[in-house]
Every structure is written in C-alpha cells, then in structure tokens.
Amino acid sequence: MAFATGTRESYQQELAAIRQAGLFKEERYIRSPQGADIEVEFPAGAAGKKVINLCANNYLGLSSHPEVVEAARRGLDARGYGMSSVRFICGTQDIHRQLENKLTEFLGTEDTLLFPSCMDANAGVFEAVLTDQDVMIADRLVHASIVDGMRLCKAATDTYKHSDMKHLEQKLQEHQDKQRRLIITDGVFSMDGDLARLDEIVALAEKYDAMVFVDESHASGFIGKTGRGTHEHCGVMGKVDIVTTTLGKALGGASGGCVSGRRELVELCRQRARPYLFSNTVAPVIVSGAIKVLELISGTTERRDKLEWNTKYWREGLLKIGLDIKAGDSPIVPVMLYNAKLAQDVARDLYAEGIYVVGFFFPVVAKGQARIRTQLSAAHDRSHLDLGLAAFAKVGAKYGILGLGKNEIIEKYGT
C-alpha cells in the first residue's frame, strides 16, 4: 500500500494547518437553479434556506434564462451529450465553429478559439505565442490563472504596479532589448472591481512596440455601451491583440472560455496550446446555450442597462448607509472591512438575514484588505436590492461600522 499511515498523517497535518489558519474553504449546497433568489443548504444537512444571492458572477441574469435553457435542451437533442474526443481528432462540431465566429463578431476581433475554461485559455495562450526571446509585463493584480499561464511560458516576466502607467512605461523602456513585449492585464479586476486604463495601455503599446493582452472574464457582456467589454468602454475595440474571456460568468454562466484576437495568434493557439490540444472542448449542450446567449445580448442592451441601473442604485445605497466601499462603476462592489474575522462575522450575520455573500481575506486579497465582495445582476429587482441594503444597515449597525472610514475600522478591529 503506497498510502502508508505516515503519508496519510502528513496530509492530515497539512489540512489541520489550513483549518488552524482559518483558511479552510467549505462548499454550500444550492438546491435551486442559479438566480437572484436561491435555496441554500448550509451547513451540509441543514434545512434549505431561501436567500438573495449577491455573490454570483451571473451579471446578466442569464444562468437560468428560459430561452437559454431551451436552446441548450434543443442542442442536446440535435448534437448529443459528449464528443469523446479532443477538437483536432473528431471533437469539433459545426456549432463549435459557429460559436467561435459569433464570439469573434461580438468581441470585435479577427478570430476565436474555444477552450474548456478561461483558466485553460490563460494557461495555454502565453506558451503558445511567446518564446524565451520575449517578455511578459503584467499588472500586479492580474487573476491567478494568468499567473499560472505565465509560469508555464519561457518568456521573461516582469510586473508593474497596479494600473500605474508611469511604471508600465518604465518597464516597456527597460525591455526594448527583447524581441516581443506583451502587456498583460485584466479588463475588470475581480477583487476591486476597477477597470484597466486600456486606452492608455494601448497608447503605450503603440509607442513601445508591444502587444496587449486583456482578460475580459468580468467584463464581457456588460462593460461598454453595448456590453462588448473594457475595450469598448475605453474606445480601443480592434486594438487589443489578445482577449481571453469566459462563458462561465455573464455569458450564460455554464463553463468554457476562449482566446480571441489576432488571426495568427489564435491559429498558433490551435497548433500549440496544450489545454486545447489535450482536453475535450465545451460540450455541445453548452455551446448551444452560449450561441443563444450571444443572440440575446447582441440584439438589445436591455439587460446590461438594467445591470448598470442596479449597480448605481446599490453603490449609492451602501454609501448612504455609511459603509466603506471601493469606488468604481462595475457591478463588483467590495464592502471594505479590512479585518478577516470581521468580514467572516458580517457575512455570517448577513446570511442569517437572508443575504448570501462571502467574506474575502488573505491570501485571496492582500493582508489587511479583507472585504465582502458583492456582485450585482440584471436578475435582481429593486426589491432584492432594498432587502440587501436593509440587511447591510442592520448588520453594519450591530458591528458599529456605519459611517466609519478605513482608519477608524482598523482602529476598532485591527487588520
């Protein structure tokens, strides 16, 4: 037996250390479809509790939309359940290419390649398009999947201070001796909800002969006037060389991701990107649902407009209550609590009030930056938001944090 007693004990110690550090993650079982109102079983075995969901990436409220569900069902009937093959052997259906073409059109790029997830897209793209003669220069707050993808790539690495254009320029100057430079950023940063300064990044890229990569996972479908993303918001559609994004958030919320951008770069991913080459792609049922999602949001901006209204109402409401939030325009609205235990306690009390949110703390965010990340959805009605605001006001009063700023909260609770 390879899993000897000593081996088992060593793993038990590792798990105990995670628990002791207060970093042990537990899943909560949801007994209903994803939506603004969900039924949650927590802890496991407890009776189901109806709560308002304020922590999903279901930005456009399409995760359980009847037309998407119906399209997925029709796709299941027409194209079957699985492909039992990677794409380049016998795992590509006509609908995979149809979805790729629709994504290309939606994102305003030259070509698109589907991946099993955006995590996989980010894991594969850098290694496929860069060599050891090149350099990747990343914002210091990019998503963990980008960090992993950069680790797998032989190109040199460097970073710039979060959204600091002066620092980025300095780095571009330093790396002029490299064959190619790739600037790497999130479009919307997932923990703070702020947007990349893509117009300035593109201008610097043009000045210093660099390419631009943007992960649009928290932007595709709703950022920009017609929801195309951060590049639309910043007026640089067609000027971003690589976009990666997910079908697992606003665009139906199931799974799947893509690399979209310059034709040659996408083609190199098709030839070399390992998560594409060695894994099945998105299942036909999900492809069918995603095609419907793109049809729904290409014809009207109604859902992203409602999300924008909800975001504004929620942000103003939290400020009126006296909570400390990160400023911005995106539907990611972090309520800052700075102290990890306070974030957990407030989240637990909000759950008791029927509001489902989660506390985030180190290592997910920097030490002393603990928070509750709230996320809006077009599925929320004003009544959901009013109930949410009332709960935040009640729990905030209990902990005496209403009207307090960063230093006062830290003074009261520490970091």
Add this chain to the structure above:
Amino acid sequence: MDERKQTILDYVVNEYLEEDDDRVIGPDTPLITGGIVDSFSMVSLKRFLEKKYGIQIPDADASPEAFDTVNRIDALVERFIKS
C-alpha cells in the same frame, strides 16, 4: 546601515510598494516569502543590481532565497563584486 544596503532598500520600497502601502521594510524583512516582491518582478531587481554595481548575476544564483532580504541581496552583490 551602509550606503549600498540603503540604496537596495530604497529601490525595493520605490519599486514594490504602492503609494498607500505603509509597511516598514528593514534589512531583514522577508521580501519574497513576505509577499512584498513577487517572483515575476525579481527580474527588475536583478537588472537594477547588475547595472548599478557593474556585475553579472547568473540566473542560477538569482534564487528567491538569495533575494529574500536586503541583507542577503547585499551579500550576493558583495560576492559578485569581489569575483
């Protein structure tokens, strides 16, 4: 603290701390294991040292361990200035 250590420390503070970051860094503060310097941007620090002190630090010697504190970085620089 001698001048070279102060120069390295000033570079680390300017290069790696955000403006609103009020952490105090000393010669023995863990930089990489302490989450101040990410391993991706160690390249900047290495280039700075090579340029400033006219040395070449082979990649094999530019390990996260050797770059973890200002004192260790200073010792590394000292080694390559002498060699």
